[in-house]
Amino acid sequence: MGLSKSQQAIWERSRVVGAGAQAVVLDDSACTCLIAIIAADLGVTEQFPELPKVASYFELSPEDVATPHPDPRALFERLVSLDADADTYYACLASLHKARLKYHNILSTQPVPTLEQVGPRGLLQYGAMSPRALAGLIFWRKWFFDIDNRAGQETGYLFEPIIAHAIGGTPVPSRKSPIKRHRDQKKGRQVDCVLEKKAYEFKIRVTIAASGQGRWREELDFPIDCKSSGYTPVLIVLDGTRNPKLDELERAFLDANGDIYTGSTAWEHLDSLAGMTMSRFLDTYVRGPIDRLIQEAPVALPSFSASVDGETIRISIGDESLKIDRVADNMADVDEALPDDIADNLPGS
Known part of the structure; x- marks a missing residue:
């Protein structure tokens, strides 16, 4: 039967988001894994006997969403033939996955602030601890502020558009x-x-x-x-x-x-x-x-700690921890305005 023009556009748009150091490209194995996850969600796994059983999406870390297959486009074509809304489902899940992958990249590349950026803020607490310790506190505080700002921005590109298209x-x-x-x-x-x-x-x-x-x-x-x-x-x-x-x-x-x-x-x-x-x-x-x-959500703030060991940041909340592998600080400047082509990233335009 083949893909319609809108479905072809969905397939192509689902593959790439962003540019520069934090750009995300979904390769064939990622697309195949998403299709396998959707097939399980929709109860049509018997229509894809060549695909292995995969874990549910949130049980996988973003970088582990991968299932090898030589022709994921053919799988996508089969999926959309089984359910009229499967193309929208795939587009929305692919957008969620790309956003999670992009934020994974942001955590790895968000620059540590410089004293030139945050130094004057030290006047508010100067004397409360040594200058060396205070500078370290300010660096940590600003880095967390920056990655939270990025999370808010990326969620803005994702949350409302996904609901809108759904x-x-x-x-x-x-x-x-x-x-x-x-x-x-x-x-x-x-x-x-x-x-x-x-x-x-x-x-x-x-x-x-x-x-x-x-x-x-x-x-x-x-x-x-x-x-x-x-x-x-x-x-x-x-x-x-x-x-x-x-x-x-x-x-x-x-x-x-x-x-x-x-x-x-x-x-x-x-x-x-x-x-x-x-x-x-x-x-x-x-x-x-x-x-x-x-x-x-806890009523009171849980215990918290953050540490650096070489190129790894480890954040502990209570008795659980998150590991972030860092790479070179090459994050590009970010435009926080909603892109004019936001509607093009998902179906419905």
């Missing part, structure tokens, strides 16, 4: 957005997902912690901008824990004749749009991990 919508950067700011009609707004005439805002949780005045005003303006642009604003909050900030945001959406889904109703709404196959994806790769993180 439900059949498209993430839209500000320069291509149909949602214009009511305070300045020449400027568009980045939108997590546009689906028909609805504009979705996805949030894991709305916390009571105060946002900056301007940032919170942006949040409250979103439903107004949608309504003035002819779109229905839709708020999706995956953890519906109540607090005054969430109440205020909900009122803003209701005042703009928007729709609101929180907690279990949010997941039910997403599932209703996604269909059976992509609902399975959301449950396995988005809802399940997020729910477990929320449920098992």
Whole structure:
């Protein structure tokens, strides 16, 4: 039967992300392993007798997602012939895998800060410990800050777009957005997902912690901008824990004749749009991990330590540890804006 043009594009786009030192390329063995994992998820492993049984995705480290096969494209063609949404499932899982591989590379290559970057911060704690120890503390603190910033950035490229495409919508950067700011009609707004005439805002949780005045005003303006642009604003909050900030945001959406889904109703709404196959994806790769993180998050900070031994960083949390093998500090500068081609990395555009 062959692949359609959109499926061919999905296959090609799934292979590469990024550029430079942190670029990620999925080779044939990685693509084959993802197909084997999806076949198990969808219960069609009997259609792939040549593939070995593989562990579930999160049981594998990113670099261990590999299963040799001479023709993974033929496997992909067979997979999409078995389920109408298998191409979207593959695209979303490939995007998740590339993001995890890229972050693995970031941890290995993120530069250690220099004294020129962080030295003045030492004045705030100078005298509390020796200058040598204080400089080391500042280096560690800044490195953790940097890798957390990178995690936030990479998640922004991944989390909302995956949900958007799973439900059949498209993430839209500000320069291509149909949602214009009511305070300045020449400027568009980045939108997590546009689906028909609805504009979705996805949030894991709305916390009571105060946002900056301007940032919170942006949040409250979103439903107004949608309504003035002819779109229905839709708020999706995956953890519906109540607090005054969430109440205020909900009122803003209701005042703009928007729709609101929180907690279990949010997941039910997403599932209703996604269909059976992509609902399975959301449950396995988005809802399940997020729910477990929320449920098992410690009330108090656990014990923590970090150490360096040659080219290896070891981080210990409680009685568990994470090993990071370092390579040359050759990380390129990072553009933190949502790429204009974000919609091209997944199906739906």
